[in-house]
Amino acid sequence: MSFINYSAREINCKIVYYGPGLCGKTTNLQHIYKKVDPAAKGKLISLATETERTLFFDFMPLHLGEIRGFKVRLHLYTVPGQVFYDASRKLILKGADGIVFVADSQLERMESNIESLQNLEQNLGEQGLSLEKLPFVLQYNKRDLPNVVSVEDLQRALNSRTVPWYEATATTGVGVFETLKAIAKLVLQELKKKE
Template sequence: MAFTNLETKEINCKVLYFGPKGAGKTANFASIFQQSQTKLHQGRFELDADEQPFFEFIPISLGHLKEFHVKLHLYTLPANPLYETVHSVMLKGLDGFVFVFDSRLSSMRENLKNWLETKELLSREGYNMLTLPRVLQYNKRDHPEAVSLDVLRHELNPGGTTDIESSAINSVGTMETVHQVAQKILDQLAQP
């Protein structure tokens, strides 16, 4: 549920970016950061030996809904499975999510596996998978190994959820993804 602060008249919405390692979550954040000119926060954990940041966070202002200032908080999860308790904490209070698929043929198995795991994880956390706002993103559309949109949709999105083609390293489709998920969250908030 969105966190509403009646005193400051703010609504804070939390969105997590999921997807297999290497699909382009960090590239999405870099692109969003570049285009929205907010400050990119990267948390680091002492034990994190490799170059993976602990998590990434971007706050974005979405303007006003009635008298409330709506803010979107975008996060990625740490890739290291050692952080399972952290996952559990970060999964609390989610208002929506983005799932980043890697369009390359060689990633199809990993895409599907990770997508099923993510849906299971969210269900286990108590989210209603029928109503939780989401956007699916097919990243790396620029890659020579990318499979066709038809195949991706057939394999990964038989239900016809909102989906977007992107090339995060070229800043294509990244802001559109943010806007789509924001719109879905706002639609849900505006419901009586």
């Protein structure tokens, strides 16, 4: 649910990074925060535990610039990935304009990826939404690790909708901006369509 302020000529869109625990959602945001011009970003807020596990959400506003006189601003959120934080995840999903699913490419995390994607589908369903209707992209993260599943297998397991997907290593920033750009584009295109 984007918020369009005619008076300030601003478009605000909410993008949510979803995925299993420790897949790198917060790392994605941290990389974006590090690389973006200070004038274009607000504070990165992390509501995390002492061991840096996300407790409620991370949040970062990002000014993309202007198109045709409209200031475009993205609000980036991550959800807590751990299974038992489902109530928090549902809250953060509310009003999302676009979703990035960050998958952990490691073989032993495949089950968690699938479980988390099903959890996402279910939580969206409760709000009368679905991944078919929302701008949605996939990121296969941690490609630098030795025990990763092949992209073909990840595709088969997670991308039955054939949405755009990106390989990434969020710790070094590989693929992070490609993913962000793709979801921002889809969200803005959707806005055009809807209106």
